[in-house]
Amino acid sequence: MKLSWRxxxxxxxxxxxxxxxxxxxxxxxxxxxxxxGPQPGSTSRLRDLDPIPFSRPMQLNGLDQFAGHxxxxxxxxxxxxxxxxxxxxxxxxxxxxxxSSPSAPPAVGNSPQQAVPLDGNALPQKSAPSPATAPxxxxxxxxxxxxMRAQLELKRLGHYNGTIDGVVGPETQAALRRFxxxxxxxxxxxxxxxTLGKLGIxx
Amino acid sequence: MLALHTHAKVAGRFPAxxxxxxxxxxxxxxxxxxxxxxxxxxxxxxxxxxxLAMLGFAGVVAETAPGSEPPLPVLHSAGDPAVVDTGxxxxxxxxxxxxxxxxxxxxxxxxxxVTERCNSLCLMCSQPPRETDDNWxxxxxxxxxxxxxxxxxTIGITGGEPTLLGHxxxxxxxxxxHSLPNTQIHVLTNGRLFADRALVELFEGLQGYVTWGIPVYxxxxxxxxxxxxxxxxxxETLEGIYNLAGSRHAIEIRYVLHKQTMARIRQFAEFVSxxxxxxxxxxxxxxxxxxxxxMNRALLWVxxxxxVQDLRFAVNWLDRAGVPTSIFNLPLCILQHxxxxxxxxSISDWKRMYLPACERCEVRNQCGxxxxxxxSNWQSLAISPVTTCDRGxx
Numbered sequence: 001m002k003l004s005w006r007x008x009x010x011x012x013x014x015x016x017x018x019x020x021x022x023x024x025x026x027x028x029x030x031x032x033x034x035x036x037g038p039q040p041g042s043t044s045r046l047r048d049l050d051p052i053p054f055s056r057p058m059q060l061n062g063l064d065q066f067a068g069h070x071x072x073x074x075x076x077x078x079x080x081x082x083x084x085x086x087x088x089x090x091x092x093x094x095x096x097x098x099x100s101s102p103s104a105p106p107a108v109g110n111s112p113q114q115a116v117p118l119d120g121n122a123l124p125q126k127s128a129p130s131p132a133t134a135p136x137x138x139x140x141x142x143x144x145x146x147x148m149r150a151q152l153e154l155k156r157l158g159h160y161n162g163t164i165d166g167v168v169g170p171e172t173q174a175a176l177r178r179f180x181x182x183x184x185x186x187x188x189x190x191x192x193x194x195t196l197g198k199l200g201i202x203x
Numbered sequence: 204m205l206a207l208h209t210h211a212k213v214a215g216r217f218p219a220x221x222x223x224x225x226x227x228x229x230x231x232x233x234x235x236x237x238x239x240x241x242x243x244x245x246x247x248x249x250x251x252x253x254x255l256a257m258l259g260f261a262g263v264v265a266e267t268a269p270g271s272e273p274p275l276p277v278l279h280s281a282g283d284p285a286v287v288d289t290g291x292x293x294x295x296x297x298x299x300x301x302x303x304x305x306x307x308x309x310x311x312x313x314x315x316x317v318t319e320r321c322n323s324l325c326l327m328c329s330q331p332p333r334e335t336d337d338n339w340x341x342x343x344x345x346x347x348x349x350x351x352x353x354x355x356x357t358i359g360i361t362g363g364e365p366t367l368l369g370h371x372x373x374x375x376x377x378x379x380x381h382s383l384p385n386t387q388i389h390v391l392t393n394g395r396l397f398a399d400r401a402l403v404e405l406f407e408g409l410q411g412y413v414t415w416g417i418p419v420y421x422x423x424x425x426x427x428x429x430x431x432x433x434x435x436x437x438x439e440t441l442e443g444i445y446n447l448a449g450s451r452h453a454i455e456i457r458y459v460l461h462k463q464t465m466a467r468i469r470q471f472a473e474f475v476s477x478x479x480x481x482x483x484x485x486x487x488x489x490x491x492x493x494x495x496x497x498m499n500r501a502l503l504w505v506x507x508x509x510x511v512q513d514l515r516f517a518v519n520w521l522d523r524a525g526v527p528t529s530i531f532n533l534p535l536c537i538l539q540h541x542x543x544x545x546x547x548x549s550i551s552d553w554k555r556m557y558l559p560a561c562e563r564c565e566v567r568n569q570c571g572x573x574x575x576x577x578x579s580n581w582q583s584l585a586i587s588p589v590t591t592c593d594r595g596x597x
Contacts, residue, residue, distance in 0.1 A: 141257065141258055141259075144254060144257060144258060145231055145258060148231055148254060148258075149228070149231045149232060152227060152228050152231070152248075153228075155248065156228075162249070163249040163250065163251050164227070164248060164249065164250040164251060164254075165250070165251030165253075165254050166251065166254045167251075167254075201232075
């Protein structure tokens with residue numbers, strides 16, 4: 001390939017100053033992008049220059065997916081939980097069971113959108129006769145999952161003492177604020193990406 | 204030493220297929236299908252089971268009974284809680300309370316049992332064969348393989364005679380190759396069916412992934428055929444070994460030490476070094492007092508001190524010939540010090556024990572110990588704790 005000075009400059013600047021070079025890449029000649037071009041969808045050829053292609057930490061690529069997660073009405077009523085200290089369930093009478101009743105064996109997707117697994121949790125082996133098709137993976141469950149993981153981590157760190165239920169209620173929010181304070185983050189009490197990153201949770 | 208079974212109480216109905224036990228933290232982060240995962244609740248934590256049911260977990264493992272009817276199956280009050288550990292793969296007998304451990308994360312000796320059938324009937328067989336149609340095992344084992352940690356370094360395949368499964372064995376091994384690419388597979392086989400080249404071809408592509416552990420009990424057919432109780436077995440096995448080696452498969456030769464084989468240990472070593480120099484490993488193995496071996500004690504038992512000089516010759520011979528050699532299942536105290544570097548801690552952790560005499564022994568931690576199944580009539584009179592002054596003498 002013919003060496004173009006612009007390409008050379010891009011490489012040098014790309015390594016030294018990734019951010020400022022990004023602007024330069026936009027002005028770059030179109031001809032250079034044909035062979036070494038990255039996958040469609042990525043914006044700059046400078047991505048090629050990353051020494052090791054780490055998947056980017058989620059807190060860098062925007063969209064606070066879980067910041068708004070509070071609870072799921074569908075499981076809110078099921079407060080049958082283990083309380084390890086006493087060895088019993090704290091039970092409050094379940095209200096009308098939701099459509100996706102957890103007491104039923106997890107069957108195939110309850111609702112159309114649940115049938116589409118968004119994460120890698122679909123059963124790897126379609127031919128396996130016995131294990132039922134995974135109902136997991138719907139976006140709503142992903143929020144529940146992340147909230148539970150956050151609660152577990154907050155509890156491990158001593159910030160949270162409530163039930164691991166995936167409900168971001170007042171107690172969890174308070175725990176989040178305590179954690180955020182300890183990490184010099186804005187005390188939002190919300191599961192934003194920065195907080196998840198600090199908790200070591202990558203969904 | 205942990206048992207591979209325990210009893211536990213069950214609330215609700217667990218699926219009949221194998222399940223992966225994971226700590227709640229790991230369970231929530233796993234990429235496995237959650238229908239195949241039972242989350243183990245951390246003690247002292249209060250956890251909403253409804254949320255876990257929502258997420259589709261197969262069930263929950265807890266220390267104590269749930270207070271009311273749980274929204275997903277709960278396994279609790281295990282007879283021995285250590286038996287059901289995080290990372291393990293278990294199966295809960297449908298309707299029953301028995302928990303079978305199929306894979307143990309913390310063990311270095313996991314193996315998959317593929318068939319009860321066998322075409323030999325070895326005098327010292329620790330797993331006496333049974334004529335039964337157990338083709339179903341392969342499907343179940345594939346389910347188990349999916350749940351085994353990809354980081355596990357080695358897994359054994361055992362039976363019965365695995366090659367009797369033919370293409371179904373190849374199917375299982377290919378499945379493992381795909382799902383556990385970084386694991387080393389060791390298949391224990393008598394190799395007789397590999398005398399047919401067509402069988403070898405079924406395992407094309409698995410070279411380097413699978414090691415075939417094949418017992419050869421002598422340098423002459425009379426002894427070998429008698430030990431395995433099958434006429435013509437010796438030549439079939441040799442043919443099989445050459446067919447496998449010709450296709451560049453890795454081969455381990457196994458030699459079990461007992462009264463019937465001890466007379467020809469030296470000749471055996473010479474035979475292997477000259478005729479099978481391609482062997483990736485030769486293992487001399489102490490007898491496991493299990494199954495037929497127990498019944499045939501009179502035919503088999505000999506105090507290892509009686510053959511240890513011959514063993515020393517054989518091991519040194521093979522070592523000088525450049526064949527990697529090991530001694531399995533024999534305690535260090537009955538081996539000369541120059542053999543210690545060949546001795547392996549080969550007895551599976553759940554079968555291993557130490558004797559009262561081992562309390563004072565200084566090399567206990569390096570020693571493989573004894574089979575739990577060996578009573579006092581299976582123990583060498585030469586067993587004695589190794590101390591510093593002993594070592595000074597040699």
